[in-house]
Amino acid sequence: xxxxxxxxxxxxxxxxxxxxxxxxxxxxxxxxxxxxxxxxxxxxxxxxxxxxxxxxxxxxxxxxxxxxxxxxxxxxxxxxxxxxxxxxxxxxxxxxxxxxxxxxxxxxxxxxxxxxxxxxxxxxxxxxxxxxxxxxxxxxxxxxxxxxxxxxxxxxxxxxxxxxxxxxxxxxxxxxxxxxxxxxxxxxxxxxxxxxxxxxxxxxxxxxxxxxxxxxxxxxxxxxxxxxxxxxxxxxxxxxxxxxxxxxxxxxx
Numbered sequence: 001x002x003x004x005x006x007x008x009x010x011x012x013x014x015x016x017x018x019x020x021x022x023x024x025x026x027x028x029x030x031x032x033x034x035x036x037x038x039x040x041x042x043x044x045x046x047x048x049x050x051x052x053x054x055x056x057x058x059x060x061x062x063x064x065x066x067x068x069x070x071x072x073x074x075x076x077x078x079x080x081x082x083x084x085x086x087x088x089x090x091x092x093x094x095x096x097x098x099x100x101x102x103x104x105x106x107x108x109x110x111x112x113x114x115x116x117x118x119x120x121x122x123x124x125x126x127x128x129x130x131x132x133x134x135x136x137x138x139x140x141x142x143x144x145x146x147x148x149x150x151x152x153x154x155x156x157x158x159x160x161x162x163x164x165x166x167x168x169x170x171x172x173x174x175x176x177x178x179x180x181x182x183x184x185x186x187x188x189x190x191x192x193x194x195x196x197x198x199x200x201x202x203x204x205x206x207x208x209x210x211x212x213x214x215x216x217x218x219x220x221x222x223x224x225x226x227x228x229x230x231x232x233x234x235x236x237x238x239x240x241x242x243x244x245x246x247x248x249x250x251x252x253x
Contacts, residue, residue, distance in 0.1 A: 006188035007195060016192075021176070027196065029172030034159050034204070037095055041102035041155060046148070049107045053114025053144070054136050063111055066104040074101045074162050082169045094166040101162060102155040109151025113144030142217040149212040153205055160201040164193075174200070 010016055017024040045066075052059035074097050081093035117140045125139045167175030174196050181189030213219070 003187055003191050007191035010188045010192040011195065016189075021180075023174075023177060023192075023196065026172060026174050026176055027200070030160070030163055030174045030197075030200065033091060033094065033098075033163050033166060033171070033173055034156070037098040037102060037159050037163070038152075038156055040095070041099045041106055041159075042152065044099070045103045045106035046110055049110030050114060050136065050141070050144075053111045054132070054140060056115065059111045059115065063108050066107045069100060070104050074098070075165060077101075078165055078168060089170040091166060091169075091171040093169050094163070094171045097165070098159050098162060102159050105154045105158070106151045109147045109154070110144065113147030113151075114140055116147070117143035145216055145218065146212065149208065153208045153212070156204050156208055157201050160204055161197060164197055 011023070016022060019025070048062065049059070052062055077097040077100060078093055081096055082089065121143065122135065122139055125135055130138070163173050164175030164178060166173045167179045174193050177193035177196070178190050181187065181193060
């Protein structure tokens with residue numbers, strides 16, 4: 001409990017958030033690194049997964065190859081990249097390693113979501129004369145949206161947690177706070193950096209879950225339609241049209 005209390009004391013100290021090496025700047029670097037890696041991974045994995053899921057061929061091989069990449073530790077990839085001229089030092093080897101780490105869940109979930117779309121609905125849309133692009137955009141993609149977002153959420157949380165390794169090759173992020181605490185034997189700083197990473201991962205998960213609920217294209221279609229009939233309450237019934245009274249004939253004097 002003493003270490004946790006000291007860690008919260010470190011977080012509540014304004015001097016630890018200011019300056020070039022403060023927690024505020026490290027948090028911004030961590031968010032920027034996470035956003036770049038996730039955007040690059042989505043640009044690589046999602047088009048491939050959606051297309052393979054649409055045509056129904058070659059997806060199983062792509063998923064197995066991407067899942068095999070999970071067996072290689074991100075730390076090992078990062079170390080190998082720092083020893084090559086391509087990687088070197090800085091944020092580039094971290095970006096490459098994190099992109100490779102984020103591609104498998106994105107590719108797997110998107111492909112499975114496309115293949116598990118209701119085939120009766122897909123065949124009905126094809127029978128209505130929809131083209132391949134219309135079928136992909138209007139039918140298969142909305143049905144696969146929940147699984148696609150699940151893959152994005154999983155990849156985002158993993159990238160946030162693993163981006164702390166950027167401190168090893170000299171990159172930025174919250175990992176610099178943890179490594180600096182280890183170097184100076186400052187346990188409260190190490191615990192404070194870990195708390196920041198955990199809270200950031202939870203916030204990213206919550207924001208993406210909210211975005212999934214807000215932008216789900218099937219959400220409006222799932223709203224129940226109020227029934228009609230004699231058993232419907234009065235306030236839900238349609239008002240009956242009132243007959244206009246006929247004018248009385250004029251009487252002769």
